[in-house]
Amino acid sequence: MSTATARFADARRNPWVTFTIRRVGRLMTSLALLVTASFAMIHLVPGDPVRAALGLSASPELVEAREHALGLDRSLPDQFLHFLTGLFQGDLGESIGTQMPVADVIADRLPSTMQIAAIAFATTIVVAIPLGMAAGILTRHGRRRRLELTFVGSTGMVAVFPEFLIAVGLVALFGVQLDWFPVALKEGPASYVLPVLALAIGPVAALSRIVRVETLRVLDEDYMRTARAKRLPTRILYLRHALPNLLTSSLTLGGLMLAGLLTGTVLVENVFAWPGLGMTMVQAITQKDYPLVQGVVLVYGTIALLINFLVDVLVAVADPNSTIRES
Structure with a gap:
């Protein structure tokens, strides 16, 4: 066996x-399944998406020209090959309604979405882990039974509330009745408060419940x-010994x-008229702008898959023995 082959065999055993x-x-x-599904989506929609986007009054010549510009008059395999080629070049096609490149629309709107999502995620982690601990x-060993029932009941109820219902409630209370925060558009730091709360309240409740259960388990180890x-001092007991062992599941x-x-x-985003990717997607669905919907779905799906991949890696780094063994 050559040296290169031996090294390759040793690497595979790692x-x-x-x-x-x-x-x-x-x-x-x-990612391959996501790309295929996002491409198939525009062809599975009943009817002619170009005709639906341009309206019934559009002339056949205009519809034919737009279909040719979008490449929808080609064969299905040719369209798929063109779609894949465009993806590798950063080209997601052209919006039917605005005739702007889909990639440009997404690049303009994605930062606003990532901002409130990232702030909401940071808020969730910062609040939920100390709250659950x-x-x-x-409530360990059955102490403070009333507090336990209140915590479990309230977090369980809040965790299942849809984000848009929470958003509407926040608008009604803090935006309309108390007039503490703006309820629409992205105008200054105060405009972030209600959208971030609408996104974070449910996850805080759900994650704090998990952290509480994990805390009870860790404390009995x-x-x-x-x-x-x-x-040992309480600070060292909980922060140095208990907290690190909670972080893997959290x-x-x-x-x-x-x-x-x-x-x-x-x-x-649609509740708060936030100029992000979510509002763009709903508007594109309403306007039957399927290439834009296709691009937004592809971006959302890719981000979700990359997040799950990074979580797997971080969990493996935090707890290599169990993670590597289970893989």
């Missing part, structure tokens, strides 16, 4: 190499009993919530 190959393979497969510590027997769920926060922006 669990990190196996883990990386499997995760990248899953990511590539998921405090609830677990205070043998190494925690040993740490308590050493009479990181996994938090990453999945970040993907959910991005999809939640679709409705929340």
